[in-house]
Amino acid sequence: MQQQFVHIKSLEKYHPGYKDRNLIWCKVYFNMVNADPEFEMLEEIDKWRFIAFIMLELQYKKPVPINNDYLTRKGYNLKKRPISLTLKMLHNFIDVVTEDSGLPLQACYTDKIREDKIREDKIPPTKDDVENYIKENEYPINANKWYNHYQAKGWLVGKTKMKDWKAAVRTWLPDKKKEEAWFD
Numbered sequence: 001m002q003q004q005f006v007h008i009k010s011l012e013k014y015h016p017g018y019k020d021r022n023l024i025w026c027k028v029y030f031n032m033v034n035a036d037p038e039f040e041m042l043e044e045i046d047k048w049r050f051i052a053f054i055m056l057e058l059q060y061k062k063p064v065p066i067n068n069d070y071l072t073r074k075g076y077n078l079k080k081r082p083i084s085l086t087l088k089m090l091h092n093f094i095d096v097v098t099e100d101s102g103l104p105l106q107a108c109y110t111d112k113i114r115e116d117k118i119r120e121d122k123i124p125p126t127k128d129d130v131e132n133y134i135k136e137n138e139y140p141i142n143a144n145k146w147y148n149h150y151q152a153k154g155w156l157v158g159k160t161k162m163k164d165w166k167a168a169v170r171t172w173l174p175d176k177k178k179e180e181a182w183f184d
Contacts, residue, residue: 002098003066004065005063005065005098006063006066006095006096007057007063007095007096007097011054011057028051038092049090050090050093052074052076066083066096068083071083123163124151125147129165130143130146130147133166134169139169140174146169146172150162150165150168
Protein backbone atom coordinates (compact mmCIF):
# COMPACT_ATOMS: atom_id res chain seq x y z
CA MET A 1 0.00 0.00 0.00
CA GLN A 2 1.26 3.45 -0.90
CA GLN A 3 2.18 5.89 1.89
CA GLN A 4 -0.68 8.24 2.77
CA PHE A 5 -0.48 11.76 4.16
CA VAL A 6 -2.84 14.21 5.86
CA HIS A 7 -3.14 17.53 4.05
CA ILE A 8 -5.09 20.37 5.70
CA LYS A 9 -7.68 21.97 3.44
CA SER A 10 -7.20 25.76 3.25
CA LEU A 11 -3.90 25.52 5.15
CA GLU A 12 -2.93 29.06 4.21
CA LYS A 13 -5.57 30.59 6.49
CA TYR A 14 -3.78 29.20 9.55
CA HIS A 15 -0.48 30.92 8.73
CA PRO A 16 -1.22 33.63 6.17
CA GLY A 17 1.60 35.34 4.35
CA TYR A 18 4.54 34.16 6.43
CA LYS A 19 5.93 31.21 4.49
CA ASP A 20 9.40 32.76 4.25
CA ARG A 21 9.87 33.32 7.99
CA ASN A 22 10.69 31.04 10.89
CA LEU A 23 7.50 29.50 12.15
CA ILE A 24 6.64 30.69 15.64
CA TRP A 25 2.84 30.65 15.52
CA CYS A 26 -0.25 29.59 13.65
CA LYS A 27 -3.77 30.99 13.73
CA VAL A 28 -6.63 29.04 15.21
CA TYR A 29 -9.80 31.03 14.80
CA PHE A 30 -12.22 31.57 17.64
CA ASN A 31 -15.04 31.29 15.12
CA MET A 32 -13.70 27.86 14.11
CA VAL A 33 -13.43 26.61 17.67
CA ASN A 34 -16.58 28.24 19.01
CA ALA A 35 -18.88 28.77 16.04
CA ASP A 36 -18.15 26.22 13.33
CA PRO A 37 -20.90 23.62 13.84
CA GLU A 38 -18.86 20.89 12.14
CA PHE A 39 -15.87 21.55 14.39
CA GLU A 40 -18.04 21.80 17.52
CA MET A 41 -19.49 18.34 16.85
CA LEU A 42 -16.05 16.69 16.84
CA GLU A 43 -14.83 14.71 19.83
CA GLU A 44 -12.28 16.59 21.93
CA ILE A 45 -9.42 14.31 20.91
CA ASP A 46 -10.18 14.88 17.19
CA LYS A 47 -10.24 18.65 17.68
CA TRP A 48 -6.79 18.64 19.26
CA ARG A 49 -5.45 16.21 16.69
CA PHE A 50 -6.65 18.54 13.93
CA ILE A 51 -4.83 21.47 15.53
CA ALA A 52 -1.71 19.29 15.84
CA PHE A 53 -2.02 18.33 12.14
CA ILE A 54 -2.16 22.03 11.24
CA MET A 55 0.97 22.79 13.28
CA LEU A 56 2.90 19.80 11.92
CA GLU A 57 2.08 20.58 8.29
CA LEU A 58 3.01 24.23 8.74
CA GLN A 59 6.23 23.36 10.57
CA TYR A 60 7.50 20.82 8.05
CA LYS A 61 5.91 22.47 4.98
CA LYS A 62 4.52 19.20 3.73
CA PRO A 63 1.55 16.95 4.50
CA VAL A 64 1.78 14.79 7.62
CA PRO A 65 2.54 11.09 7.08
CA ILE A 66 -0.10 8.70 8.34
CA ASN A 67 2.33 6.44 10.11
CA ASN A 68 1.60 5.06 13.58
CA ASP A 69 5.24 5.28 14.76
CA TYR A 70 5.59 8.85 13.55
CA LEU A 71 2.27 9.98 15.03
CA THR A 72 3.07 8.31 18.37
CA ARG A 73 6.40 10.17 18.49
CA LYS A 74 4.46 13.38 17.88
CA GLY A 75 2.24 12.75 20.90
CA TYR A 76 -0.79 11.03 19.40
CA ASN A 77 -2.14 8.38 21.78
CA LEU A 78 -3.35 5.82 19.25
CA LYS A 79 -4.46 3.41 21.98
CA LYS A 80 -6.98 5.98 23.14
CA ARG A 81 -8.50 6.46 19.66
CA PRO A 82 -7.39 4.91 16.36
CA ILE A 83 -6.10 7.39 13.80
CA SER A 84 -8.47 5.92 11.19
CA LEU A 85 -11.45 7.13 13.23
CA THR A 86 -9.94 10.60 13.60
CA LEU A 87 -9.38 10.79 9.84
CA LYS A 88 -13.03 9.89 9.23
CA MET A 89 -14.18 12.53 11.69
CA LEU A 90 -11.94 15.20 10.14
CA HIS A 91 -13.01 14.53 6.54
CA ASN A 92 -14.44 18.06 6.17
CA PHE A 93 -11.14 19.63 7.24
CA ILE A 94 -8.46 17.41 5.67
CA ASP A 95 -7.57 15.50 2.54
CA VAL A 96 -5.86 12.12 2.71
CA VAL A 97 -3.35 12.14 -0.15
CA THR A 98 -0.64 9.97 -1.66
CA GLU A 99 2.46 11.03 -3.55
CA ASP A 100 0.78 10.40 -6.89
CA SER A 101 -2.60 11.91 -5.95
CA GLY A 102 -1.95 15.13 -7.81
CA LEU A 103 -1.61 17.25 -4.69
CA PRO A 104 1.89 18.65 -4.25
CA LEU A 105 3.98 17.05 -1.52
CA GLN A 106 7.54 18.25 -2.13
CA ALA A 107 9.11 21.67 -2.75
CA CYS A 108 6.34 22.71 -5.13
CA TYR A 109 3.99 22.46 -2.17
CA THR A 110 5.13 25.75 -0.61
CA ASP A 111 5.41 27.39 -4.04
CA LYS A 112 1.74 26.63 -4.74
CA ILE A 113 0.69 28.17 -1.41
CA ARG A 114 2.84 31.24 -2.11
CA GLU A 115 1.34 31.62 -5.62
CA ASP A 116 -2.20 31.31 -4.22
CA LYS A 117 -1.41 33.93 -1.58
CA ILE A 118 0.01 36.35 -4.15
CA ARG A 119 -3.11 35.97 -6.30
CA GLU A 120 -5.38 36.34 -3.27
CA ASP A 121 -3.71 39.49 -1.92
CA LYS A 122 -2.85 41.19 -5.21
CA ILE A 123 -2.41 44.91 -4.97
CA PRO A 124 -4.32 46.74 -6.08
CA PRO A 125 -7.34 44.60 -5.27
CA THR A 126 -10.44 44.83 -7.38
CA LYS A 127 -13.41 46.73 -6.02
CA ASP A 128 -15.23 43.37 -5.82
CA ASP A 129 -12.36 41.90 -3.74
CA VAL A 130 -12.72 44.74 -1.24
CA GLU A 131 -16.51 44.58 -1.14
CA ASN A 132 -16.47 40.80 -0.63
CA TYR A 133 -13.83 40.97 2.12
CA ILE A 134 -15.72 43.68 4.01
CA LYS A 135 -19.03 41.86 3.58
CA GLU A 136 -17.62 38.44 4.62
CA ASN A 137 -16.19 39.91 7.81
CA GLU A 138 -19.18 42.17 8.46
CA TYR A 139 -16.93 45.20 8.87
CA PRO A 140 -18.76 48.54 9.25
CA ILE A 141 -16.78 50.15 6.41
CA ASN A 142 -17.95 51.74 3.18
CA ALA A 143 -16.12 49.63 0.58
CA ASN A 144 -16.45 52.24 -2.20
CA LYS A 145 -15.05 55.00 0.01
CA TRP A 146 -12.11 52.81 1.11
CA TYR A 147 -11.37 51.66 -2.45
CA ASN A 148 -11.56 55.17 -3.93
CA HIS A 149 -9.38 56.59 -1.15
CA TYR A 150 -6.50 54.18 -1.79
CA GLN A 151 -6.92 54.22 -5.55
CA ALA A 152 -6.56 58.00 -5.49
CA LYS A 153 -3.42 57.69 -3.35
CA GLY A 154 -1.82 55.23 -5.80
CA TRP A 155 -2.13 52.34 -3.31
CA LEU A 156 0.28 53.99 -0.89
CA VAL A 157 0.07 53.95 2.89
CA GLY A 158 1.76 57.20 3.77
CA LYS A 159 4.75 57.16 1.40
CA THR A 160 5.07 53.37 1.32
CA LYS A 161 3.56 51.00 -1.25
CA MET A 162 0.70 49.04 0.30
CA LYS A 163 1.74 45.44 1.10
CA ASP A 164 -1.44 44.01 2.62
CA TRP A 165 -4.72 45.56 1.53
CA LYS A 166 -6.72 43.47 4.01
CA ALA A 167 -4.70 44.91 6.88
CA ALA A 168 -5.33 48.37 5.44
CA VAL A 169 -9.07 47.66 5.51
CA ARG A 170 -8.85 46.60 9.15
CA THR A 171 -7.14 49.90 10.08
CA TRP A 172 -10.36 51.66 9.12
CA LEU A 173 -12.29 49.75 11.78
CA PRO A 174 -13.47 51.45 14.98
CA ASP A 175 -11.18 50.55 17.93
CA LYS A 176 -13.50 47.87 19.39
CA LYS A 177 -13.78 46.13 16.02
CA LYS A 178 -9.99 46.36 15.51
CA GLU A 179 -9.43 44.31 18.68
CA GLU A 180 -11.83 41.62 17.44
CA ALA A 181 -10.36 41.61 13.91
CA TRP A 182 -6.84 41.13 15.30
CA PHE A 183 -7.81 37.51 15.97
CA ASP A 184 -9.25 36.93 12.46
